[in-house]
Amino acid sequence: MSVSRGRSRRSHVVVTCALLAASVWLASVSGASSARSVADLPPEAIPEFVEVPAGPFLMGAGPATDPDAFDNERWSPTAAQGTVDLPTFYMARHEVTVAQFAAFAKAGTWRVDPRALAAPPDHPVAFVSWPDALAYGRWLDAGLKRSSSLPAWLRARLDEGWRVTLPTEAEWEKAARGADGRRFPWGHDPDPARANYQRAGTAPVGQFACPACAFGLADMSGNVWEWTASPYQPYPYDPDNLRATIDDDALWVMRGGHFGDPARLVRTTTRGGADPGARRAFIGFRVVLTGRRF
Template identity: 30%
Template sequence: MTMCTGRTRRRALAGAWFCLLAWIMTPVAAVAGEMITIPGGVGRMGSDTGLPDERPAHDIEVQSFRLDRSPVTVADFAAFIRATGRETDAERLEGGAVMSFGTGQWRLVPGATWRTPYGPQRPEAQVDHPVTQVSHSDAEAYCRWRDKRLPTEKEWEFAARAGQDGEPVYAFGDRLLREGEYLANVWTGIFPVLNTAEDGFKTTSPVGAFGTTPIGLTDMAGNVWEWTSSAYAPYGTDTPQADDPAAPRVQRGGSYLCDPKLCHGFRVSARGHATPDSAHMHVGFRCAADILN
């Protein structure tokens, strides 16, 4: 896949046509139903050098399963809404969570929904970007509509590490930059005061814009956090029951708001969490499916 990152776009005007042509010719990665088979096995989960809730690192066993190649896009989610008429939680609760650039403060913005994730006065979501402002319940409903389910946290991390030896830092390897080019959509600059967009994007990016992991998945680091089906608790403590509707749910993968100098949430072992009814401008999801014998 041709990658046109921020550095490329800042080159001489003579090269601009190449990026435009590459963008036009590159197919949208997240085609509904496009999935990658993740062979099962024994793997590692967590990190002894990560944040407290990532410790201790421990072995896990995962059965083979399938995972969406990319996060669900705005176009995919729009098809779901047209078919089902679902009112999302952000629409029902009359708003979603939006962070103010410059202050880092979060607030509930009326009218911030999957269509207008930063509020009704801001541009609409782009169709080839990951859908955001969707709650855990919205994500579950979409996956059911596709005859799928959300991945477990264990499956998500196993897939992020798949195809690599040892204990990689990221789903794409151990370095964030390759030959000066960013390999993920993350915060560049000084959080939350300045986002320099050195990676090419200040908010979400088109799915697949930064290439694939060794096993063929896109956007497993940065761009948007992704809901999992797992209830959240620090490792080694009692985990709330997954059927508890109030239990916070784990999010994985980090987002464009993750600063490598701070949360560093796009590492393979990094964890986020939120209540199931919450919707945020930097959280999306992808679906998984069992492999039937």
């Protein structure tokens, strides 16, 4: 009887120990997965913004102005181009890099596709969906607003309610072609030495020096297509009809072409459209600092 009781007591101890071990294991697992930190914005995440001054520019293209123009670049049945007047905005000089996106991923507030972090850190980030790009902008915007080490002009803009997000299609095109209606950011003729296109893969952002490019922006042609904040609609471009697309099954505009594209697709007026959920090796983005509401 006492032997049986002793054995039973030992049995209970064994079971209890096993269960405790399981609980501790699970607790450590749970702790590890729930440990998220809201880190301060790392210096490398702060983009270099370039001012694009307020004023009108010519948007769109047609065969009369550009023999390579696609039909979807034509402003209207009667005009190849239209004039769009934009207030001042600040475009990031470079596409968002893998390193910058990794800082966002590390903050742990957004689930990113692991493929987005697989390329070298100074290459443009790819494999990002349209919401991923907007989420990055939102994170960067919040981080900049919290930051205590910003240039005075940037702090002033943010304090006025400006925000970091994706550029609209018009902002992108103006930043790429300038006010003088260029076919390519550097001028009228294609030049593979000035941008990463017709090649096998992405290149580090800014590797192709282009001092002649409008506003000194890098990689506006090639490297990766860049998401914009505009739904893909026929021209003429109207920034105020965003809500008119509510019943559409819309694609979202991307601009600039990618590393493997021919010259025709990396022109400043070329319009691409992609499913907002698309994560591809050739789609990335850059951010803008803007005072517009949407």
